[in-house]
Amino acid sequence: MSEVIEITVYRLEELSDAARDKARAWYREGGFDDDWYDAVYEDFQSVAEILGLNLKTRTVRLMGGGTRREPCIWFRGFWSQGDGACFETFYAYRKGAPRRIREYAPQDTELHRIADALQAVQRRNFYQLGAEATHRGHYYHEYCMAISVERDSPTWQDMTADAEEKIIDALRDLARWLYCQLEREFDYLSSDDVVDETIIANGYTFTEAGRRFG
Structure with missing residues (x-):
């Protein structure tokens, strides 16, 4: 039986410092354009x-x-x-x-x-x-x-x-x-400032821990 699970997602600027670092690490690992x-x-x-x-x-x-x-x-x-x-x-x-x-x-x-x-x-x-x-x-x-x-x-x-x-x-x-x-x-x-700008411009969202959600 299906069920609906609610989860709160956050923009980069709403994350804690530690979660923001995880979000940046996600982008650096796979977010770079080829x-x-x-x-x-x-x-x-x-x-x-x-x-x-x-x-x-x-x-x-x-x-x-x-x-x-x-x-x-x-x-x-x-x-x-x-x-x-x-x-x-x-x-x-x-x-x-x-x-x-x-x-x-x-x-x-x-x-x-x-x-x-x-x-x-x-x-x-x-x-x-x-x-x-x-x-x-x-x-x-x-x-x-x-x-x-x-x-x-x-x-x-x-x-x-x-x-x-x-x-x-x-x-x-x-x-x-x-x-x-x-x-x-x-x-x-890959600097923090440029990575932050790119993440925000693309509208990426994350869990409270900094994992990519959408």
Whole structure:
């Protein structure tokens, strides 16, 4: 025989501090949108284009049965040793990259440094260096990128002794920069203030103990 059970539910702001913490924990565990990092990826693609990177893409199947192309960017984080970000790309000299990156991100000194490093090594090699980065292994961090560097010289001139190392270091530094942006975005979105705003905006309700009800 069916019976009606009445229960009192609460908005986040009506909960005790302990119950509110439980409500926030529920949201952090499963409430994040799958695409929370899209804005970071879009920013990275703009940075990559300025610096001369042509990111590789891969086919991703959609829920409706279609497909789309997405850049080859991966990350894992943010709590374990070995977490990080990586990408697959082709790289070639891009004229004016140091100036353009300062216009795009005037306060980001790390991006300025990476652009300057690429410019300097290209200058020493008459702007003929190119590189390819490919993901390898089962992890996602800067050392999972296999990076090959070549010089396209019409006279078959070898690259300078430091060229390969400088290009590899710059691309790996860029992967570290990307990971820092992802971590910063995640920390912001999972902060108490932002989580509270999202829970309230969505009208979620909870039991007195802070368990999600509706």
